[in-house]
Amino acid sequence: MNRIYACIDGQSNTLSVIDWGAWAALRLAASLEFLHVLERHPERASTKDFSGAIGLGAQEAILQDLSAADAQQSKTAVEAGRQLLASARERAAKAGVSQLDGRLRHGEFVATVQEMEAGAMLLVLGEHYHAAQTQKVHFDHHLEDVIRSTRRSVLVATRGQFAQPQCFAFAFDGSSAAFKTLELIKTSPLLAGLKALVVTAGVVSTLRLRQLDEARRVLVNAGFEVHTQLIVGEPNEVLPGFVKSQGAQLLVMGAFGHSWLKQLITGSTTSTLLRVSDVPVLILR
Numbered sequence: 700m701n702r703i704y705a706c707i708d709g710q711s712n713t714l715s716v717i718d719w720g721a722w723a724a725l726r727l728a729a730s731l732e733f734l735h736v737l738e739r740h741p742e743r744a745s746t747k748d749f750s751g752a753i754g755l756g757a758q759e760a761i762l763q764d765l766s767a768a769d770a771q772q773s774k775t776a777v778e779a780g781r782q783l784l785a786s787a788r789e790r791a792a793k794a795g796v797s798q799l800d801g802r803l804r805h806g807e808f809v810a811t812v813q814e815m816e817a818g819a820m821l822l823v824l825g826e827h828y829h830a831a832q833t834q835k836v837h838f839d840h841h842l843e844d845v846i847r848s849t850r851r852s853v854l855v856a857t858r859g860q861f862a863q864p865q866c867f868a869f870a871f872d873g874s875s876a877a878f879k880t881l882e883l884i885k886t887s888p889l890l891a892g893l894k895a896l897v898v899t900a901g902v903v904s905t906l907r908l909r910q911l912d913e914a915r916r917v918l919v920n921a922g923f924e925v926h927t928q929l930i931v932g933e934p935n936e937v938l939p940g941f942v943k944s945q946g947a948q949l950l951v952m953g954a955f956g957h958s959w960l961k962q963l964i965t966g967s968t969t970s971t972l973l974r975v976s977d978v979p980v981l982i983l984r
Contacts, residue, residue, distance in 0.1 A: 701727075701728075701729045701730065701820060702729060702730050702731075702732055702818050702819055702820065703720055703723050703724050703727065703729050703730070703731050703732070703819065703820060703821045703822075703823060704732055704733075704734050704812070704815060704816075704819050704821075704822050704823070705717060705719075705720030705731060705732070705733050705734065705787070705823040706733075706734045706735075706736070706808075706812065706822065706823065706824050706825075707733055707734070707735055707783060707784075707787055707825075708735065708736075708825075709779070709783050710825060711858055712825035712826065712856055712857065712858045713783075713787075713825065714790070714860075714861070715825060715856040715857060715858060715859065715860070715861055715979075716823055716824065716825045716856045717733070717787045717790050717791060718790075718794065718856075718861035719823050719854055719856045719861060719979060720733070720791065720823040721790070721791040721794040721795070721796045722794075722861070722863070722864075723821055723823060723854060723889060724791070724796045724798070725794070725795055725796060726888055726889050726891075727820065727821065727888050727889065728888075729798070729820060729821075730798035730799070730800065731791055731796050731798065731799055731800075732799075732800040732801065732802060733784050733787040733788065733791075733799075733800070733801045733802070734801075734802050734804065734811070734812070734815070735780045735783055735784055735801070735802070735803050735804070736804045736805070736806060736807075736808045736811050737773075737776055737777065737780060737803070737804070737805050737806075738806070738807060738808055777803065780803045781803060784801030784802075784803060785801070787801065788800075788801055808841050809841060809844040809845055809848065812845055812849065813848055813849070816849050816850065816851050819851050820851065820852070821851060821852050821853075821854060821889075822845065822849060822851050822852070822853045822854070823853075823854045823856060824841075824842060824845060824853060824854070824855055824856070825855070825856045825857075825858075826842060826855055826856070826857060826858075842855065846982060849984075850984060851984060852981065852982060852983050852984050853981075853982045853984075854979065854980070854981050854982075855979060855980045855981075855982070856979050857976070857977060857978065857979050859977065859979075862948055863948075864893060864947075864948035864949045865893060865894060865946075865948065866893055866894040866895070866896060866945075866946060866947045866948060866949075867890055867893050867894075867895060867896070867947055867948070867949040867950070867951050867981070868895075868896040868897075868898055868942040868945065868947035868949070868950050868951065868978070869881075869884065869895060869896070869897045869898070869914075869951045869952075870898065870899075870934070870938060870950060870951070870952050871897050871898065871899045871910075871911065871914050872899060872934075873899065873906070873907060873910035873911075876953050877914070877953055878914070878917075879953065880951070880952070880953035880983055881914055881917045881918065882917075883953075883983045883984075884918065884921075884923075884951065884983065885917070885918065885921040887983065889981070890951070893923075893949075894923070894924045894925075894926070895918050895923045895924065895925045895926070896925075896926050896927075896928065896942070896945055896947055897911065897914045897915055897918065897925060897926070897927045897928075898927070898928045898929075898930065898938065898941065898942065899911055899928075899929050899930075900929070900930050900931070900932055900933065900934040900937050900938050901929075901931070901932075901934070902931060903929060903931060907929055908929065911927045911929055912927070914927070915927045928941070928945075938976075939976045939977065939978070942976070942978055943976075943977050943978055947978060948978065948979070949978060949979055949980075949981055950976055950978045950979070950980045950981070951980075951981045951983060952980060952981070952982050952983070953982070953983060
């Protein structure tokens with residue numbers, strides 16, 4: 700389980716996924732494998748079935764033409780996928796990664812990731828649809844399904860240009876799950892040596908301030924340079940902008956708790972930190 704899988708598809712965030720995957724591989728001293736999955740989407744097919752509306756004499760020839768066109772489209776997609784993987788390996792090698800591989804698979808994306816996660820220590824994916832404001836939006840279903848089903852940590856890269864992170868922000872809510880995430884942060888090679896910003900959102904209270912200070916002490920004792928902040932407001936409305944304004948290059952969250960973080964992650968029709976954050980998100984497990 701010393702491999703990082705970076706899932707690439709040629710979309711606008713592909714370079715960011717490659718760069719974050721390379722960064723993680725170097726930090727974790729792990730091999731990096733790029734994964735490109737060719738899915739079949741009948742609803743996106745360029746042709747329709749008109750076999751019932753054409754004459755018997757022409758039907759066979761037309762169906763043969765359609766089959767040939769489909770085969771050519773598949774061949775083109777395979778070649779494009781191979782070139783994409785080759786380019787990704789070349790870019791990662793220039794970043795200093797020596798253990799590199801690429802894999803082209805046919806099938807359903809989420810099922811493929813689930814099949815391969817046993818040998819993975821981290822999954823790197825890109826978000827495809829980004830909300831400019833905290834409005835109601837839907838997750839990219841691939842991202843949502845992978846995050847819900849995997850037992851591995853997931854790094855979600857945004858479209859922005861990669862920058863070597865110097866500081867991370869931890870979205871802390873005071874729950875037992877949040878304190879468990881602190882334990883993961885303490886021992887994570889990905890985060891070692893980075894400055895930490897522990898931030899919570901809501902109403903000011905003695906309990907929240909005490910929990911925030913306890914979180915600070917946990918990380919300070921582990922050797923982190925730590926700053927804390929409590930900001931007033933709904934987390935999904937105030938956290939993304941605040942984190943970005945503080946210069947954090949990575950937003951860290953726990954997998955699933957039983958408080959507002961759980962609602963943010965699992966609510967498929969609500970505004971979420973993953974959906975509105977301009978900062979890449981690391982979900983620790």
